Amino acid sequence: MSNFNLPNFPVSRLRRLRKTANLRDMFRETHLTRNDFIFPLFVAEGANFKREISSMPNMFQLSIDNVLRECEELLNLGIKSVLLFGIPDFKDETGSSGYASDGVVQKASREIKKNYPEMLVITDVCLCEYTSHGHCGVIENEYVQNDATLELLAKQALTHAQNGADIIAPSDMMDGRIAAIRKILDENNFQETPIMAYAAKYSSAFYGPFREAAESAPQFGDRKSYQMDFGNSDEAMREIALDIQEGADIVMVKPALSYLDIIRRTKDNFNLPICAYNVSGEYSMIKAAAEKGWIDGEKVMMETLTAIKRAGADVIITYFAKEAIKLI
Ligand code: PBG
Numbered sequence: 001m002s003n004f005n006l007p008n009f010p011v012s013r014l015r016r017l018r019k020t021a022n023l024r025d026m027f028r029e030t031h032l033t034r035n036d037f038i039f040p041l042f043v044a045e046g047a048n049f050k051r052e053i054s055s056m057p058n059m060f061q062l063s064i065d066n067v068l069r070e071c072e073e074l075l076n077l078g079i080k081s082v083l084l085f086g087i088p089d090f091k092d093e094t095g096s097s098g099y100a101s102d103g104v105v106q107k108a109s110r111e112i113k114k115n116y117p118e119m120l121v122i123t124d125v126c127l128c129e130y131t132s133h134g135h136c137g138v139i140e141n142e143y144v145q146n147d148a149t150l151e152l153l154a155k156q157a158l159t160h161a162q163n164g165a166d167i168i169a170p171s172d173m174m175d176g177r178i179a180a181i182r183k184i185l186d187e188n189n190f191q192e193t194p195i196m197a198y199a200a201k202y203s204s205a206f207y208g209p210f211r212e213a214a215e216s217a218p219q220f221g222d223r224k225s226y227q228m229d230f231g232n233s234d235e236a237m238r239e240i241a242l243d244i245q246e247g248a249d250i251v252m253v254k255p256a257l258s259y260l261d262i263i264r265r266t267k268d269n270f271n272l273p274i275c276a277y278n279v280s281g282e283y284s285m286i287k288a289a290a291e292k293g294w295i296d297g298e299k300v301m302m303e304t305l306t307a308i309k310r311a312g313a314d315v316i317i318t319y320f321a322k323e324a325i326k327l328i
Contacts, residue, residue: 106160
């Protein structure tokens with residue numbers, strides 16, 4: 001920690017370094033860079049399909065041909081990584097379209113890597129978009145079964161890697177899934193495919209708009225028996241420590257904005273890259289208030305993203321990526 005025993009006023013005048021824009025720029029402590037952003041894409045089956053998500057202005061469900069167009073635009077803007085979520089044609093009890101080798105995310109990864117090999121493709125591993133009940137795992141007695149789900153998640157991760165995914169990002173919050181995924185990847189010659197673990201993922205009402213976007217709302221109950229309670233911080237440290245032991249290369253805190261303390265605590269306690277997910281509700285709140293003219297949307301966006309980085313995030317998943325990079 002630095003030494004805060006400054007001489008008193010009038011010797012110390014902190015306003016000296018705030019006087020001009022030049023001085024402020026020079027001594028700003030936290031900078032957003034063009035390498036900080038990951039942009040989420042919602043990939044749907046079919047062709048020629050682009051449907052705006054009503055609760056997320058400027059965000060779309062896209063067919064694969066449109067995903068490719070989007071990747072071209074992103075690369076031109078300087079955004080070099082995407083996070084893929086799938087919207088399958090059919091759903092069943094075990095989410096089998098999520099781990100099919102011709103699943104929508106598998107196809108999209110393949111096509112992106114074929115056309116834009118320089119694009120970093122990160123894939124979301126979870127069953128909720130693919131199950132008929134909308135939960136993140138296999139259900140028995142109205143309860144999400146941990147160990148039976150691990151096998152399916154591992155299969156899903158493997159099919160993603162086989163189809164070109166550069167980083168695997170499990171978001172399900174089952175216990176032991178990082179180890180299960182690391183094992184199946186290693187056994188199949190994907191030793192060098194990193195895992196970005198949604199390590200401290202809270203059960204959050206800020207995911208509301210996403211569930212419309214991904215058509216993944218649970219059909220009964222909620223996700224509280226697997227995602228974390230928002231009152232907890234020590235438990236987040238245990239989740240992160242376990243995921244690191246199991247082989248996570250990058251850990252994530254999610255959501256970001258209401259959890260800046262968790263990001264900071266992670267930064268102070270661990271020494272691996274931290275990703276923060278600036279989630280759908282955080283995006284839509286700012287968009288809605290800006291639309292009403294109540295806040296300056298661009299300024300609040302930049303302040304928010306800078307705060308997430310200042311808290312300790314190395315990279316940020318954000319629906320704002322395209323707008324923000326234009327202002328850097
Ligand atoms: C689950 C998943 C969710 C989000 C990312 N992955 C939703 C959930 O857990 O219910 C939310 C992202 C957002 O709100 O932007 N596969």
